Amino acid sequence: MNYPDESTYGNKADIISTVEFNHTGELLATGDKGGRVVIFQREQESKNQVHRRGEYNVYSTFQSHEPEFDYLKSLEIEEKINKIRWLPQQNAAYFLLSTNDKTVKLWKVSERDKRPEGYNLKDEEGRLRDPATITTLRVPVLRPMDLMVEATPRRVFANAHTYHINSISVNSDYETYMSADDLRINLWNFEITNQSFNIVDIKPANMEELTEVITAAEFHPHHCNTFVYSSSKGTIRLCDMRASALCDRHTKFFEEPEDPSNRSFFSEIISSISDVKFSHSGRYIMTRDYLTVKVWDLNMENRPIETYQVHDYLRSKLCSLYENDCIFDKFECVWNGSDSVIMTGSYNNFFRMFDRNTKRDVTLEASRENSKPRAILKPRKVCVGGKRRKDEISVDSLDFSKKILHTAWHPSENIIAVAATNNLYIFQDKVN
Amino acid sequence: MEVQKEAQRIMTLSVWKMYHSRMQRGGLRLHRSLQLSLVMRSARELYLSAKVEAHEPEVSLQPARSPDPRLHPPREAEAEAEAAPLDGEQPSPEPMDTQEAPRAEEAPARGAPRPAKVSRKRRSSSLSDGGDVGLVPSKKARLEEEEEKEGASSEVPDRLQPSPAQAEGAFPNLARVLQRRFSGLLNCNPAAPPTAPPACEAKPACRPADSMLNVLVRTVVAF
Numbered sequence: 285m286n287y288p289d290e291s292t293y294g295n296k297a298d299i300i301s302t303v304e305f306n307h308t309g310e311l312l313a314t315g316d317k318g319g320r321v322v323i324f325q326r327e328q329e330s331k332n333q334v335h336r337r338g339e340y341n342v343y344s345t346f347q348s349h350e351p352e353f354d355y356l357k358s359l360e361i362e363e364k365i366n367k368i369r370w371l372p373q374q375n376a377a378y379f380l381l382s383t384n385d386k387t388v389k390l391w392k393v394s395e396r397d398k399r400p401e402g403y404n405l406k407d408e409e410g411r412l413r414d415p416a417t418i419t420t421l422r423v424p425v426l427r428p429m430d431l432m433v434e435a436t437p438r439r440v441f442a443n444a445h446t447y448h449i450n451s452i453s454v455n456s457d458y459e460t461y462m463s464a465d466d467l468r469i470n471l472w473n474f475e476i477t478n479q480s481f482n483i484v485d486i487k488p489a490n491m492e493e494l495t496e497v498i499t500a501a502e503f504h505p506h507h508c509n510t511f512v513y514s515s516s517k518g519t520i521r522l523c524d525m526r527a528s529a530l531c532d533r534h535t536k537f538f539e540e541p542e543d544p545s546n547r548s549f550f551s552e553i554i555s556s557i558s559d560v561k562f563s564h565s566g567r568y569i570m571t572r573d574y575l576t577v578k579v580w581d582l583n584m585e586n587r588p589i590e591t592y593q594v595h596d597y598l599r600s601k602l603c604s605l606y607e608n609d610c611i612f613d614k615f616e617c618v619w620n621g622s623d624s625v626i627m628t629g630s631y632n633n634f635f636r637m638f639d640r641n642t643k644r645d646v647t648l649e650a651s652r653e654n655s656k657p658r659a660i661l662k663p664r665k666v667c668v669g670g671k672r673r674k675d676e677i678s679v680d681s682l683d684f685s686k687k688i689l690h691t692a693w694h695p696s697e698n699i700i701a702v703a704a705t706n707n708l709y710i711f712q713d714k715v716n
Numbered sequence: 717m718e719v720q721k722e723a724q725r726i727m728t729l730s731v732w733k734m735y736h737s738r739m740q741r742g743g744l745r746l747h748r749s750l751q752l753s754l755v756m757r758s759a760r761e762l763y764l765s766a767k768v769e770a771h772e773p774e775v776s777l778q779p780a781r782s783p784d785p786r787l788h789p790p791r792e793a794e795a796e797a798e799a800a801p802l803d804g805e806q807p808s809p810e811p812m813d814t815q816e817a818p819r820a821e822e823a824p825a826r827g828a829p830r831p832a833k834v835s836r837k838r839r840s841s842s843l844s845d846g847g848d849v850g851l852v853p854s855k856k857a858r859l860e861e862e863e864e865k866e867g868a869s870s871e872v873p874d875r876l877q878p879s880p881a882q883a884e885g886a887f888p889n890l891a892r893v894l895q896r897r898f899s900g901l902l903n904c905n906p907a908a909p910p911t912a913p914p915a916c917e918a919k920p921a922c923r924p925a926d927s928m929l930n931v932l933v934r935t936v937v938a939f
Contacts, residue, residue: 359743385742447746466746497747516747549726549758553751603722606755607729612748 300703302690306370306378309694312340312701313380314708315365319349321382321435323393324710338699340710344393346435349384361386367452369461371474379438381461385448388463390439390474398426444470444480451501457508464501464513471525483531484513484523499614500560510535512562512569518555520571520580538569538580540587550602550611558614563623564695570626572617575599577628577638592638592645595630597668597679610684621696629688632677633704634664650688650702650709661711717770723763730756 298318305312312324325343352361362385371379377394402424407413447465454461462471462483469484484501488494496517504510509525521534542551554574561570568589569580575596578588594615598605605611610631617628629635630647638645647664667676690703698713734752738744 357743360741362742364742448742494746494750497750499747516750549762550755552754552758556747556751603726606726609733612751 299706300690300708301364302366302368303692303701303703303708304368304370304380305692305694305701306380307372307695309696309699311343311370311378312692312710313368313370314701314703315348315368315382316706317362317364319347319351319363319365319384321346321348321365321368321380321391323378338712344433344435346391348382348389348391348437349387352386354386366449369452369454371454372458374458381452381454383449383452383463386442386445388441388449388452388472389437390441391435392438393433393435396432396434397428397430399429400424401427439474439477441472441477441480444472447497450499451513453501453503453511455503455508456506460508462501462503462511464498466497469498469501469511469513469531481529483525483529485530485532499557502560502562505562505564505566507566512560514557514560514571516556517552518557518573520557520560520569522582536582536585538585538588540578546599548599548602550606553606553611554602559616561617561619563619564621565623568623570617570619572615572628574611574613574615577617577626579626579640590640592626592636594628594636595634595666597666598631601679605684608684610687613687613689615687615689616691618691618693620693620698627691627693627700629691629702631684631687632682633686633688634666635688635691635702650704650707651686652707717766719766720763720770723759723766726759727756727763730759 298316298320300314300316302315303312304314310326312326314322314324316322321344322342323344324340326338326340329338348365349363351363353359354361364384365382366385367381367383369381371381371390373379377392380391380393382389382391401408402422404418404421404424405413405415441463445463445465445468447467449463449465451464452461453464460471460473462469463480464470464484467485467487468482470480471483472480484498486496486498496515496519499514499516501511501513504512510522511525512520512522514520518539520538522536522538523531524535525531527533527535542555557571557573559572562568563570563579567582569582571578571580571588572594575594575598577592577594579590579592580588602611615629617626619626624641625637625639627635627637633650634647635650636645636647647666648661649664662675665673665676666682667673667678672678686705688702688704692701694700700711702709702711730752734749734756737748737752
């Protein structure tokens, strides 16, 4: 397994709520509870600074969403950024989608390193000149200036969701994207903000008959007609938009029969899927529920091909976790670039990696106390039995307030970003 | 008994969480509400199956009676106050519960006949004892009978997971109280003013809502 290096960027004022690399891995975006987006850029590796092998520095910070108030429903709309998704780069500027509970925004992040100077009608400070003093004519020229990165909202996609948005996903056609809330999924065209197509609607005619909600949704990485969405009942539906305009009838339905020996009081809620991700190849999907990560083959609907226990020692603690609300935590999961390793978070600032080929797994911790820059991360172990070894931590000592819900993996290299509450950790694989 | 206590505790906890989720910034979360209602239902089923097994007498209902006057004013005031923050779309967990009471009534085939008999027997005895008067006021009795008749004649849709008939048999009162509480809120008292900034309504809503919680907690404890 990797023994990564580490750089930490900490002390964000607010809790990080989403982390996402762009398609090249050059940029890393984080969103937080305060509605802000912070973008990090990887330093170009230079011969002079061999040690600083591409560290990430802050590139741009902007306020994406503000708190709003829905007067009709007497509800406050949180500014927390639920998801960020990058668009593939098509010109010098970068584009990303960021969303809170109700509104999706398309942001353009661009650099400005030149500015026009030598205006005729304005002086250098921008004040209008007295026309009587202008005796000559000149053409303004562009002169270099300190690099400025500006973020501007290019589109605002609002008023399309009654319920809380949990996912956004950019289509491989790069022209459309979808946004999903608890009961509906809408398809948008990037150019059109005043309307969207509803492609999934699971709202029952009688709300009293509601039994499940949509928890996550994603487009297939290559087939622009295909997407999946997961539910609170632990099922995944794959839909083909060519079949009909309203994709209420799924093309494939993935569900694993429940293991009766695992049936417990809280079985229903721990089977709720909190995240679903296509593999880069598009052949597999990965789902995260409260205790496990599962890999499914798109060609096999009746059970996953792999199941990984993230923190099975919590199975006997579900009642306490219900009391402290931890049982409702929504963990995300990610693939590495080659789809050979999957990663997800846990408690006590632990995160877990599973190698699908070797079947080995490792538990690592994102914490300042245990890591210094360029230190090697030591694998951690949770003691489940009676005897606790020296380095192990017992289940009862786990800190459930330190949870890693959001992680990201560089698209091609072994660089990972781990959000631990309000700190962001970036780990890089050791060279050689 | 342990199981029953635990189930009670979880039900109380769930109700508390449901109540508090309304106060959360960002509004009621549908998924969370659904999950809470699932836990409540599981707790209820567990409680009832434990109770049936233990053959407990209905004496446990006695200490928990609530006097009538407490119910009516808080219910009305609270219904108005709570209708305000709810929007028309908010499904909340309560529909799950409201659906189950009549549904369980509709499915006599599922459960043993004994619990059904127990329910009829208990209802009459409790009404005569006045033990449940606080929870089932006399003017509502006719409505309950009507509901039962309606329920019995209609088919049981397969949507929800089957709940055992004994759930209804031994458990009419909590279900009905919850049903009354939340149906009233959901059916959206048209007279209630729909909008009020949360800052303003926090104060007037506090007191009746607290009473509601007290009643609910008392109701849950009653079993």
